[in-house]
Amino acid sequence: MRDGIEVLGGNGTIEEFSVLPRLYRDAIVLESWEGTHNTLCAQVLRDFRQRNLHRPWLAELRAALEGVTQESLRDHRARAAALLEEVARRIERVAGAEPAFAERHIRFVVDRMCVAAAFVALLLELEWDLAQGWGSDKAQVVEGFRMLHLDPTDPMESEGASELQRFISSTI
Ligand SMILES: Cc1cc2nc3c(=O)[nH]c(=O)nc-3n(C[C@H](O)[C@H](O)[C@H](O)COP(=O)(O)OP(=O)(O)OC[C@H]3O[C@@H](n4cnc5c(N)ncnc54)[C@H](O)[C@@H]3O)c2cc1C
Structure with a gap:
């Protein structure tokens, strides 16, 4: 916009x-x-601490990732699995932390959860497209999402990166 x-x-x-x-x-x-980001994040923290709601959420994403089976997506799938484990560690850390530390970091953790969920969702969409034998721009979207949110690349040092970033920012 x-x-x-x-x-x-x-x-x-x-x-x-x-x-x-x-x-x-x-x-x-x-x-x-319906609630500012900060107040929603505070509720997410309470849900971690009191109800362990992160466990079914993580289990669901791990199970969803099992559905990514295309050979060409092997590297993305491994990256997503690593991200989920990183997020799981961060969640456990804030869930068991002193309130001041947890409140200071919960928003970052929730943002990271959103990145993980979005990346898995994109991979599932790409998996589906590939399974149909469809040509699709989604492979580029996945690459660009990874570049923007997971593994930032210096566009001056990476051939083609800035063009891909331009493509991605025009589509998402
Ligand atoms: C167009 C519009 C229509 C709305 N309609 C309705 C309606 O019909 N009915 C209704 O009930 N509400 C309605 N709301 C209210 C809305 O849903 C939010 O709940 C409300 O805007 C947030 O409260 P506030 O504006 O008093 O901000 P505040 O609570 O004063 O928040 C200000 C800032 O401080 C942060 N903050 C507040 N508390 C904490 C905390 N404990 N820790 C960290 N940060 C904190 C917030 O994240 C925010 O950035 C509406 C809001 C808008 C914009």
Whole structure:
């Protein structure tokens, strides 16, 4: 959306010109509606500590990853498995930590959980496309997601990386 506003230049910022400024403002409203990120994260922490809800969540993602079987996705699958273990360690750490430490870090842990869940979901979609024998841009989306959120790459040092990042930021 920010890129869309930028394309329109000064006009992009004017409410009478297009719907984009309102959508841009509403994006932050959607983050606070039904509870702000911080208060939702505090609830997630309580759910870890009191109800161990992270265990079924982790089990579900691990089971979902079992469904990624294509040979060409082997490396992504291993990366996703490593990420899930990293997230599991972080969760156990905040769940057993002093309240001040847990409250300070829970938002980062939840963000990391979201990255893990999104990466597994993308892999499952790509697995499905490949199983149908379909050509798909999703392989690039998976590569780009990994580059943006898991293994950041210096675009000046990696041939093709900046082009891929541009492609990804235009699709997600
Ligand atoms: C358009 C709109 C419509 C809404 N409609 C309704 C409605 O119909 N009914 C309804 O009940 N509510 C409604 N809300 C309220 C909304 O759902 C949020 O619950 C509310 O906006 C959050 O409370 P607040 O605005 O008082 O912010 P605050 O609670 O003052 O939060 C301000 C900031 O402090 C942070 N913060 C607050 N407490 C903590 C904490 N303990 N630890 C760390 N950080 C903290 C928050 O994350 C936030 O960044 C609406 C909100 C909007 C924007």
